[in-house]
Amino acid sequence: MTLAGEHSLLQQTWLRIAELADRPPIVVASEEHRFIVSEHLRQVNVTPSALLLEPCGRNTAPAVAVAALRAFEMGLDPLLLVLPSDHVIASTDQLIAAVKLAADAAEEGELVTFGVKPTHPETGYGYIKRRLGDGIQPVERFVEKPSFSVAQDYVNSGGYVWNSGMFLFKASAYLAELRKYRPDILVFCYEALKQSSVDLDFIRLNRELFEKIPAISVDYAVMEKTAKAVVLDIDAGWSDIGSWDSLWETSHPDANGNVNIGEVISKDCTNMLTLSESRLVATLGLDDLIVVDTVDALLVAHRNRAQDIKQIVADLKKCGHAEATNHRKVYRPWGTYELITKGPKFIVKKIVVKPGASLSMQMHQHRSEHWVVVVGTAQITKDDAVQVLNANESLYIPVGVRHRLANIGDCPLEVIEVQSGEYLEEDDIIRFDDDYGRVGDEV
Structure with missing residues (x-):
């Protein structure tokens, strides 16, 4: 499900400025999100110049630093247009015009930030x-x-603008100011990139070194200290989708102030944001609430508490709830798998394999698997035997048997997998061969 338009926010971020770029983007992403980021970029026909994986979140100052350092490794000192991927911008033309206007100042060594003319007294x-x-x-x-x-x-007063978190500066200019004000960050970023490893299309930053970097934003680390910070106002219909309430504001509420996304029925409700990812949600006689129903969890909150939802996430992590870190739908280099249901000794999943892709040759010590092909054509290797299954055909994989699932058709392969056993965690996997260079129980 997309939140604003037909493309994901990441895809929109690239598409709105693609005409300005003379080369593909450098993307910095969480290691956990690598496959979904890669897939979203593939869908809009872009292969990044580099896809840098952060082993842990350290805010924007280190993220921009490793991107700038990577540009140097590529023999470049480009203008870096820093764009978070959670923004909505109504007028692409206004943004492009602002970037072009700011380019000369950035070339001369200024650190340009883009300020948004406020439309209301936003506290977020x-x-x-x-x-x-x-x-x-x-x-x-x-x-x-x-x-x-x-x-x-x-x-x-008219003397203040919203801080958009978007920047334009030369890679060397940013690194020079970072070296002046936070040399500790620059040293660790340099070493984390120098000692990175290449994994498929990804560059994995060194975990031990990256974890030592303080978590700090570009604003705190550089922009609030440097004498080279300048700001250019833009009026491009900008919003930071950092909260559900900001999504409501940018989604054009109806005459009753309601925004309904997905399969939603609303009666006698006002000023509501209701989002349903996979099933019908009905609301009746409610006001000023946020209702978000996904395959992972259900959220019901008052709109004036939208900024406090992070406290719920923190509590979930503290209590060890799996929902705080795990999703029912998981992306892998070969496709996706999605949890349908589970019990004490069984799990049912839907597996989708991209055309031409295959899972690793693997074995499980604690579980058996039953595969039912529902769409497409599967080639299944079971020990030394190879078998082709079409829709409505199935195969049983006992405990301890080497096996592999591959899509030899032209369309996505969809398989229902039933796992049975005493232990059903994802680390029950022994890999013998993998197209993606994974070993052991690595995801």
């Missing part, structure tokens, strides 16, 4: 105070997320 965004006037202006100071009354004063 940071603000930038800059000199009044048109065009590029010096940054006077950055302000953290304010209270409502302070935000109202900022809007009324």
Whole structure:
């Protein structure tokens, strides 16, 4: 499911500025999201110049640093347009015009940030105070997320803009300022990239070194300290989809103030955001609520608490709930698998294998598997025997038998897998051969 338009937010981020780029993007992503990021980019026909994998989150300053350092490794010192992938921008033309206008200042060594003219006293965004006037202006100071009354004063003054988190600067200019103000971050980023490993199309940053980097934003690490920070106002219909309430604001509520995404029936409701990923959701006589129903979990919250949902996630992690870190649908280099149901000694999954792709040759010590092909043509290797199955045909894989599933058709292969056994965790896997270079129980 996409949240805003037919493409994912990541895809939209690239597509809106693709015409400006003279080479594919450098993408920095979480190691856990590598396959979904790669697949989303493939769907819009882009192969990144580099896809750098962070073993843990360390905020934007290190992420931008490793991207800039990677550009140097490629023999480049380009202008880096830094774009988070969770933004909605209504006017691509306005954004492109702003980037072109800012390019000369960035080429001369300025660190350009893009400020958004506020439309209301938003308490969920940071603000930038800059000199009044048109065009590029010096940054006077950055302000953290304010209270409502302070935000109202900022809007009324006309001297403040929202901090978009988008930047334009030369790679060398950013690294020079980072070296001046946070040399510790630069050293660890350099070593983490230098000691990285290549895995398929991914560059895995060294975990031990990257974990030592302080988690800090570009603003804190550089922009609030440097004398080279400038800001350019843009009026491009920008929103940071950092909360469900901001999604409501950007999704054009109906006459009753409701935004319904997915299969939703709403009666006598006002000012609601209701999102359903996979089933019918009905709301009746409600006001000012956020209802989000996904295959992983159900969220019901008051809209004025939208910024506090991270507290729920923190509590889930503290209590060890699997929903805090695991999804029912999991991406792999060969396709996806999705949990349908599970019990004490069984799990049912839906496996989708891309055309021409195959799972590893593997064996399980604690579980047996029963595969039922529902769509497509499967080639199954079972010890030394090879068999082809079509729709409505099935095969049983006993415990301890080497096996492999491959898609030899032209369309995605869909298989229902029933696992049975005393132990059903994903680490019960011994790999003998893998097209993607994985070993052991590596995902």
